Amino acid sequence: MSDTEKKIADTRGQYLQAVSQGQRLTDAEWRNCRIVLTTERIALVGDSKRQIALSEIDRLTDRFDVNQQSAGVSEYVGFHVDDDVLLVTASNHAAFETDLYRAALDGAVVLAQHPALKGGVVQDTEWTKGRLKVSDETVRLALADGQAVDIDRADIGDLSVEEKQVSGAERTVIQVEHSEDDISVETHLAGEEFQATVLRTMLEDSAEANRADLDLSATEKRVIMALHSGVSPFDIPNFVGIDVEKTEAIFDRLVELDVISVLRERTEVALTTKGRRVAGDRMGEQ
Structure with missing residues (x-):
């Protein structure tokens, strides 16, 4: 390890060689290993030692189900390096993913x-x-x-x-x-x-x-778009062309769906992440 290389994580996990030199390995199996992640590489230490330099990774994927062995694991990272694909899963996979992002991006x-x-x-x-x-x-x-x-x-x-x-x-x-x-x-x-x-x-x-998958009416979508463009909740009835009671009913429904959140009870609302996603999808339709 060089003077500038720093260890980020050291944990247990498994790896599976899904593709080797462009050939899919349909009989591949998971192998237990120790996973050592540094600012420059990931090392998989088991019966043998495998190393991947972070700079050599072409892309990452969260699914590459080459066989039932890989399909049976709910979370892993697929490392695509030249003509090889190596799947890696850690005992605490969410923490490992964040450590991987930190190793690759911190200070970049x-x-x-x-x-x-x-x-x-x-x-x-x-x-x-x-x-x-x-x-x-x-x-x-x-x-x-x-x-x-x-x-x-x-x-x-x-x-x-x-x-x-x-x-x-x-x-x-x-x-x-x-x-x-x-x-x-x-x-x-x-x-x-x-x-x-x-x-x-x-x-x-x-x-x-955070993706939104909601069944919303055209009027509800117009309300979301108005809020997204900066229209005050107080001005929604005139802007959208509906009465105050209808506006309040729509606000109540959108709060229940977690599309908006209440900032001040019955007076002010703001779009949540899900609501902004709906607005973005709506803008793409126009």
């Missing part, structure tokens, strides 16, 4: 545009450098201008990925929607290929966990 410098959108409105914000810090709950971005942006992983309403020109190069841009002071904002992030791969995987997992 990325390009950020924050906020790129605010309340659904495009902002004239320049790209700037930022340094990442990952925890169980948040992704913190320390920007070069002194701003500290906290993206709550449980507050991510939507996420999309595009290839764009950023600072004179074609880059993968991760567009993540979250909230600041109860206002929907969108932060755009771009980095080196490996960092972008890990960051995208982590944020997609959070977005998927």
Whole structure:
């Protein structure tokens, strides 16, 4: 281990070689191992020792069910390295995933545009450098201008990925929607290929966990869109074209569905993560 390499985690788990040199191994089995994770590599120590340099990982996946052995495990990480795929599961898998994200991203410098959108409105914000810090709950971005942006992983309403020109190069841009002071904002992030791969995987997992799947009426969706665009709850009846009693009934239903939360009893509401997700889906339909 080099002077700069630091150990992040040391735990027990299993690994399964799903693909070797491009060939799917349908008879592969899980093997018990010790998992040592550092800032530079992951080592799997069992009957033999396997090492994967973090910089060599092409992408991560949460499912790659090559056979019944792999399908029978509920949580694992799939490491795609060249023509190989290695599946790894830890005894405390949620903690291991966070440690993996920390190993790959803590201290990484990325390009950020924050906020790129605010309340659904495009902002004239320049790209700037930022340094990442990952925890169980948040992704913190320390920007070069002194701003500290906290993206709550449980507050991510939507996420999309595009290839764009950023600072004179074609880059993968991760567009993540979250909230600041109860206002929907969108932060755009771009980095080196490996960092972008890990960051995208982590944020997609959070977005998927927060995904809204609700049966809402057209009027309820219009109320959500109005709140998303910054209309005051007091102005919803006139803005949407419904009476106060109907508005109150819709608010009650949306509170029950965890789409909005009450800030002041019967007077003020704000969209939750699920509500912002509905608004994002609605905007995509228009």
